[in-house]
Amino acid sequence: QQQVKQSPQSLIVQKGGISIINCAYENTAFDYFPWYQQFPGKGPALLIAIRPDVSEKKEGRFTISFNKSAKQFSLHIMDSQPGDSATYFCAASRTGNQFYFGTGTSLTVIP
Amino acid sequence: NAGVTQTPKFRILKIGQSMTLQCAQDMNHNYMYWYRQDPGMGLKLIYYSVGAGITDKGEVPNGYNVSRSTTEDFPLRLELAAPSQTSVYFCASRKTGEANYGYTFGSGTRLTVV
Numbered sequence: 001q002q003q004v005k006q007s008p009q010s011l012i013v014q015k016g017g018i019s020i021i022n023c024a025y026e027n028t029a030f031d032y033f034p035w036y037q038q039f040p041g042k043g044p045a046l047l048i049a050i051r052p053d054v055s056e057k058k059e060g061r062f063t064i065s066f067n068k069s070a071k072q073f074s075l076h077i078m079d080s081q082p083g084d085s086a087t088y089f090c091a092a093s094r095t096g097n098q099f100y101f102g103t104g105t106s107l108t109v110i111p
Numbered sequence: 112n113a114g115v116t117q118t119p120k121f122r123i124l125k126i127g128q129s130m131t132l133q134c135a136q137d138m139n140h141n142y143m144y145w146y147r148q149d150p151g152m153g154l155k156l157i158y159y160s161v162g163a164g165i166t167d168k169g170e171v172p173n174g175y176n177v178s179r180s181t182t183e184d185f186p187l188r189l190e191l192a193a194p195s196q197t198s199v200y201f202c203a204s205r206k207t208g209e210a211n212y213g214y215t216f217g218s219g220t221r222l223t224v225v
Contacts, residue, residue, distance in 0.1 A: 004153075006153070009151070032212050034212070034213055036214075036216075041218070041219075042218055042219075043115075043201050043203075043216030043217050043218050043219050044154070044201070044214075044216050045216065046213035046214065046215075049212075049213060089153060089154065093212055096142075096205070096212030097142075097159065097161070098156055098159065098169060098170075099144075099154075099156065099212075099214070101146075101153040101154040101155075102153055103151055103152060103153040104151070104153055
Protein backbone atom coordinates (compact mmCIF):
# COMPACT_ATOMS: atom_id res chain seq x y z
CA GLN A 1 0.00 0.00 0.00
CA GLN A 2 1.43 3.32 -1.07
CA GLN A 3 1.47 5.55 2.01
CA VAL A 4 2.18 8.67 -0.02
CA LYS A 5 0.66 9.20 -3.46
CA GLN A 6 2.37 11.62 -5.81
CA SER A 7 1.23 13.19 -9.06
CA PRO A 8 1.87 13.85 -11.85
CA GLN A 9 4.40 11.24 -12.91
CA SER A 10 5.97 13.68 -15.34
CA LEU A 11 5.68 17.38 -15.96
CA ILE A 12 6.88 19.69 -18.73
CA VAL A 13 6.97 23.41 -18.01
CA GLN A 14 8.18 26.40 -19.99
CA LYS A 15 11.04 28.44 -18.56
CA GLY A 16 9.62 31.06 -16.23
CA GLY A 17 6.46 29.10 -15.57
CA ILE A 18 5.18 27.56 -12.34
CA SER A 19 5.72 23.86 -11.66
CA ILE A 20 3.26 22.22 -9.28
CA ILE A 21 3.63 18.71 -7.87
CA ASN A 22 1.05 17.21 -5.55
CA CYS A 23 1.14 14.58 -2.83
CA ALA A 24 -1.49 12.99 -0.65
CA TYR A 25 -1.08 10.88 2.47
CA GLU A 26 -3.27 8.70 4.64
CA ASN A 27 -1.60 8.47 8.03
CA THR A 28 -2.61 11.44 10.17
CA ALA A 29 0.26 10.64 12.54
CA PHE A 30 2.82 11.88 9.99
CA ASP A 31 4.51 14.99 11.33
CA TYR A 32 7.20 15.85 8.80
CA PHE A 33 6.83 16.32 5.06
CA PRO A 34 10.01 16.87 3.02
CA TRP A 35 10.61 17.26 -0.67
CA TYR A 36 13.72 15.86 -2.29
CA GLN A 37 15.33 16.75 -5.61
CA GLN A 38 17.27 14.15 -7.54
CA PHE A 39 19.47 14.66 -10.58
CA PRO A 40 20.41 11.71 -12.82
CA GLY A 41 23.09 9.53 -11.29
CA LYS A 42 22.91 11.29 -7.95
CA GLY A 43 21.27 10.62 -4.64
CA PRO A 44 18.21 12.65 -3.59
CA ALA A 45 18.92 15.94 -1.84
CA LEU A 46 16.65 17.64 0.66
CA LEU A 47 15.01 20.65 -0.95
CA ILE A 48 12.46 21.94 1.55
CA ALA A 49 10.31 20.50 4.32
CA ILE A 50 7.25 21.42 6.36
CA ARG A 51 5.53 20.38 9.56
CA PRO A 52 1.72 20.20 9.85
CA ASP A 53 1.45 23.18 12.20
CA VAL A 54 1.95 25.60 9.28
CA SER A 55 0.10 25.87 5.98
CA GLU A 56 2.92 27.20 3.85
CA LYS A 57 6.69 27.38 3.79
CA LYS A 58 8.74 29.29 1.26
CA GLU A 59 12.43 29.09 0.49
CA GLY A 60 13.48 31.14 -2.49
CA ARG A 61 11.55 29.96 -5.55
CA PHE A 62 10.31 26.83 -3.78
CA THR A 63 7.10 26.78 -1.73
CA ILE A 64 5.33 23.95 0.08
CA SER A 65 1.58 24.34 0.55
CA PHE A 66 0.08 22.09 3.21
CA ASN A 67 -3.60 21.25 3.68
CA LYS A 68 -3.97 19.22 6.87
CA SER A 69 -7.70 18.63 6.58
CA ALA A 70 -7.35 17.30 3.03
CA LYS A 71 -4.17 15.38 3.89
CA GLN A 72 -2.42 16.90 0.91
CA PHE A 73 0.70 18.92 0.31
CA SER A 74 2.25 20.33 -2.81
CA LEU A 75 5.50 21.77 -4.11
CA HIS A 76 5.40 24.94 -6.18
CA ILE A 77 8.45 26.01 -8.14
CA MET A 78 8.12 29.61 -9.23
CA ASP A 79 9.98 31.01 -12.25
CA SER A 80 11.03 27.49 -13.24
CA GLN A 81 14.49 27.22 -14.81
CA PRO A 82 16.11 24.55 -16.99
CA GLY A 83 18.42 23.80 -14.06
CA ASP A 84 15.35 22.72 -12.08
CA SER A 85 14.90 19.76 -14.45
CA ALA A 86 15.15 16.76 -12.13
CA THR A 87 13.03 14.16 -10.39
CA TYR A 88 11.18 15.36 -7.31
CA PHE A 89 10.05 13.12 -4.47
CA CYS A 90 7.70 13.97 -1.66
CA ALA A 91 7.90 12.02 1.57
CA ALA A 92 6.25 11.74 4.95
CA SER A 93 7.40 10.54 8.32
CA ARG A 94 6.34 10.19 11.92
CA THR A 95 9.18 10.89 14.35
CA GLY A 96 11.73 10.65 11.53
CA ASN A 97 12.49 6.94 11.94
CA GLN A 98 10.82 5.78 8.75
CA PHE A 99 10.10 7.86 5.71
CA TYR A 100 7.55 6.93 3.08
CA PHE A 101 8.33 8.31 -0.34
CA GLY A 102 6.10 9.15 -3.25
CA THR A 103 6.79 7.58 -6.62
CA GLY A 104 8.50 10.68 -8.02
CA THR A 105 7.79 13.35 -10.62
CA SER A 106 10.12 13.90 -13.54
CA LEU A 107 10.21 17.65 -14.23
CA THR A 108 11.48 19.03 -17.52
CA VAL A 109 11.79 22.78 -17.92
CA ILE A 110 11.95 23.82 -21.57
CA PRO A 111 14.09 26.87 -22.38
CA ASN B 112 33.93 16.35 4.64
CA ALA B 113 32.84 13.45 2.40
CA GLY B 114 29.27 13.05 3.72
CA VAL B 115 27.82 9.62 2.88
CA THR B 116 30.09 7.40 0.78
CA GLN B 117 28.79 4.29 -0.99
CA THR B 118 30.85 1.63 -2.70
CA PRO B 119 30.80 0.19 -5.27
CA LYS B 120 28.99 2.51 -7.69
CA PHE B 121 28.11 -0.31 -10.07
CA ARG B 122 28.03 -4.06 -9.77
CA ILE B 123 26.78 -7.00 -11.79
CA LEU B 124 26.01 -10.18 -9.85
CA LYS B 125 25.01 -13.60 -11.02
CA ILE B 126 21.94 -15.24 -9.52
CA GLY B 127 22.84 -16.90 -6.25
CA GLN B 128 25.96 -14.84 -5.59
CA SER B 129 26.37 -12.72 -2.48
CA MET B 130 27.81 -9.28 -1.94
CA THR B 131 28.08 -6.47 0.55
CA LEU B 132 27.22 -2.88 -0.29
CA GLN B 133 29.32 -0.52 1.76
CA CYS B 134 28.13 2.72 3.32
CA ALA B 135 30.16 5.08 5.46
CA GLN B 136 29.41 8.54 6.84
CA ASP B 137 31.74 10.98 8.53
CA MET B 138 29.16 13.35 10.01
CA ASN B 139 28.72 11.49 13.30
CA HIS B 140 25.09 10.80 12.43
CA ASN B 141 23.39 8.24 14.61
CA TYR B 142 20.64 7.30 12.19
CA MET B 143 21.46 5.40 9.02
CA TYR B 144 19.20 3.91 6.36
CA TRP B 145 19.21 1.70 3.31
CA TYR B 146 16.72 2.34 0.52
CA ARG B 147 16.20 0.78 -2.85
CA GLN B 148 14.91 2.77 -5.78
CA ASP B 149 13.06 1.12 -8.62
CA PRO B 150 11.68 2.95 -11.68
CA GLY B 151 8.25 4.42 -10.98
CA MET B 152 8.26 3.06 -7.43
CA GLY B 153 10.00 5.74 -5.43
CA LEU B 154 12.29 4.73 -2.59
CA LYS B 155 11.52 1.81 -0.31
CA LEU B 156 13.15 1.40 3.08
CA ILE B 157 15.07 -1.86 3.50
CA TYR B 158 16.69 -1.51 6.93
CA TYR B 159 17.59 1.26 9.27
CA SER B 160 19.70 1.79 12.38
CA VAL B 161 19.35 4.31 15.18
CA GLY B 162 22.85 3.70 16.49
CA ALA B 163 25.71 1.24 16.73
CA GLY B 164 24.45 -2.23 17.56
CA ILE B 165 20.80 -1.42 16.78
CA THR B 166 19.08 -2.27 13.52
CA ASP B 167 15.47 -2.64 12.44
CA LYS B 168 13.53 -3.76 9.39
CA GLY B 169 11.89 -1.40 6.97
CA GLU B 170 9.25 -2.04 4.32
CA VAL B 171 11.19 -4.49 2.13
CA PRO B 172 13.82 -6.37 4.23
CA ASN B 173 13.53 -9.84 2.68
CA GLY B 174 16.76 -11.04 1.06
CA TYR B 175 18.93 -8.51 2.89
CA ASN B 176 20.86 -8.26 6.12
CA VAL B 177 22.60 -5.42 7.88
CA SER B 178 24.95 -4.82 10.76
CA ARG B 179 26.03 -1.67 12.57
CA SER B 180 29.19 -2.23 14.58
CA THR B 181 30.32 1.41 14.44
CA THR B 182 28.61 4.79 14.13
CA GLU B 183 30.29 5.40 10.77
CA ASP B 184 29.54 2.20 8.84
CA PHE B 185 26.32 0.49 7.84
CA PRO B 186 26.92 -2.31 5.32
CA LEU B 187 24.07 -4.04 3.49
CA ARG B 188 24.48 -7.74 2.73
CA LEU B 189 22.74 -9.51 -0.11
CA GLU B 190 22.64 -13.28 0.21
CA LEU B 191 21.70 -15.46 -2.75
CA ALA B 192 21.10 -12.61 -5.18
CA ALA B 193 17.91 -12.74 -7.23
CA PRO B 194 16.85 -10.75 -10.34
CA SER B 195 14.23 -9.00 -8.17
CA GLN B 196 17.11 -7.33 -6.32
CA THR B 197 18.19 -5.47 -9.44
CA SER B 198 17.85 -1.88 -8.30
CA VAL B 199 19.64 1.27 -7.28
CA TYR B 200 20.53 1.24 -3.60
CA PHE B 201 20.88 4.39 -1.57
CA CYS B 202 22.33 4.78 1.87
CA ALA B 203 21.31 7.79 3.92
CA SER B 204 21.99 9.22 7.34
CA ARG B 205 20.68 11.91 9.63
CA LYS B 206 21.49 13.43 12.97
CA THR B 207 19.34 12.76 16.00
CA GLY B 208 17.91 15.45 18.19
CA GLU B 209 17.26 17.88 15.38
CA ALA B 210 13.89 19.27 14.43
CA ASN B 211 14.92 18.81 10.82
CA TYR B 212 14.69 15.14 9.97
CA GLY B 213 16.29 15.64 6.56
CA TYR B 214 18.50 12.90 5.22
CA THR B 215 21.90 13.11 3.60
CA PHE B 216 21.98 10.53 0.82
CA GLY B 217 24.94 8.81 -0.78
CA SER B 218 25.31 8.73 -4.56
CA GLY B 219 23.98 5.19 -4.87
CA THR B 220 25.01 1.70 -5.97
CA ARG B 221 23.49 0.40 -9.20
CA LEU B 222 23.15 -3.37 -8.90
CA THR B 223 22.17 -5.72 -11.70
CA VAL B 224 21.50 -9.40 -11.02
CA VAL B 225 21.67 -11.63 -14.10
